[in-house]
Amino acid sequence: MELTVHTSSPYKIILARGCLDRAGEYAAGLFRPGTRTVVVSDSNVAPLYAERVASSLGAAGFSVGTFEFPAGETSKRLSTVEAMYRSFAENGLTRSDFAVALGGGVTGDMAGFASATWLRGIRFIQIPTSLLAQIDSSIGGKTGVDILQGKNLVGAFHQPSLVLIDPRTLETLPPRFFADGMGEAVKHGCIKSRPLFDRIRDTDVRADMERVIAENLAIKRAAVEQDEFDNGERMLLNFGHTFGHALEKLHGYRGLSHGQAVGIGMVMMARCGEKAGLTEPGTADEIAGVLRKYGLPVSDGADVSKIVDTAMLDKKARGGVLSLVMLRKIGESFLRPVDKAGLLKLAEALR
Numbered sequence: 001m002e003l004t005v006h007t008s009s010p011y012k013i014i015l016a017r018g019c020l021d022r023a024g025e026y027a028a029g030l031f032r033p034g035t036r037t038v039v040v041s042d043s044n045v046a047p048l049y050a051e052r053v054a055s056s057l058g059a060a061g062f063s064v065g066t067f068e069f070p071a072g073e074t075s076k077r078l079s080t081v082e083a084m085y086r087s088f089a090e091n092g093l094t095r096s097d098f099a100v101a102l103g104g105g106v107t108g109d110m111a112g113f114a115s116a117t118w119l120r121g122i123r124f125i126q127i128p129t130s131l132l133a134q135i136d137s138s139i140g141g142k143t144g145v146d147i148l149q150g151k152n153l154v155g156a157f158h159q160p161s162l163v164l165i166d167p168r169t170l171e172t173l174p175p176r177f178f179a180d181g182m183g184e185a186v187k188h189g190c191i192k193s194r195p196l197f198d199r200i201r202d203t204d205v206r207a208d209m210e211r212v213i214a215e216n217l218a219i220k221r222a223a224v225e226q227d228e229f230d231n232g233e234r235m236l237l238n239f240g241h242t243f244g245h246a247l248e249k250l251h252g253y254r255g256l257s258h259g260q261a262v263g264i265g266m267v268m269m270a271r272c273g274e275k276a277g278l279t280e281p282g283t284a285d286e287i288a289g290v291l292r293k294y295g296l297p298v299s300d301g302a303d304v305s306k307i308v309d310t311a312m313l314d315k316k317a318r319g320g321v322l323s324l325v326m327l328r329k330i331g332e333s334f335l336r337p338v339d340k341a342g343l344l345k346l347a348e349a350l351r
């Protein structure tokens, strides 16, 4: 399957089994032979796939270097990006060359950020290998790194030139990261598609992975096309993030993964909505049921006042006002601006 994302610089997404081994062919449609590239991947993904991608690019006539960093969110910081810049320099990447992000969301966000800033911007290709990256983070051009004060606080909008999604890579993805990706898929169903939510709940998604990825891509693409710079429609993708980000922070970014935290955040927000008469009764329990199916937690013992205080520090708060993403019912979402008092009132439902 092939689709185009119509942003300020449009690009194609290829979803096909085996496309990772044809990276060279696809890149040859965008770059001249002899162009230089560096394939960026982490210490788990590199041994599995970097050589295959590099040899495909080499066979297509590109001059290929590789850069590897230790896997994990703790690597997603400026010191890793600086090491990446050194590799770009050693491999002689100029403004007409490109980088390749081969891996999960951490690799994509960081290699994307390095591409946005190296020589004030070079092009890059996303080859996402985790479920989360295939249905969410590789599309839309949000790139960045974490600093001590919080996740993704430093970044840039920089769209990829091409996204190659090979569902076969999911065969080597550890189950807990597969579950994280399913958390994002549940989120997409919650905000936009009751049929997707029902399929995730009622079927074995692994039996029809390409269809599930395609449905998620359609939702992500539409949000990005309508609102590339995240000022309106795209914010709906943040369902579960207000409380989720707060929980991640309260756990010191160690106890809970992003997918787990967002899952709990979705259930919490649905409960708040139900109590306030804004969300169809039973929605929170329904979300919790499907998260449990994929081994994701649905509650957390953190103190509600602390969660609210931390949520108000979220980078998405503008002038003391947060745009909460709430559900009318599964498949229908809306934005509701609240100040701290408003959030505290809603959060009473959680005590």
Ligand SMILES: NC(=O)c1ccc[n+]([C@@H]2O[C@H](COP(=O)([O-])OP(=O)(O)OC[C@H]3O[C@@H](n4cnc5c(N)ncnc54)[C@H](O)[C@@H]3O)[C@@H](O)[C@H]2O)c1
Pocket: 042, 043, 044, 045, 048, 071, 072, 073, 076, 103, 104, 105, 106, 107, 109, 129, 130, 131, 132, 133, 136, 137, 138, 139, 140, 141, 142, 143, 151, 152, 169, 170, 171, 172, 173, 174, 177, 180, 258
């Ligand atoms: N840019 C965006 O729009 C956006 C959206 C959502 C999340 N994110 C970011 O994405 C990150 C999380 O992404 P993630 O869950 O993919 O994390 P990740 O990149 O750390 O990947 C998860 C783990 O799976 C391993 N892995 C990946 N693919 C594999 C494969 N095919 N086989 C074996 N192991 C594999 C990785 O080495 C890692 O250990 C966070 O930093 C988050 O902030 C970005």
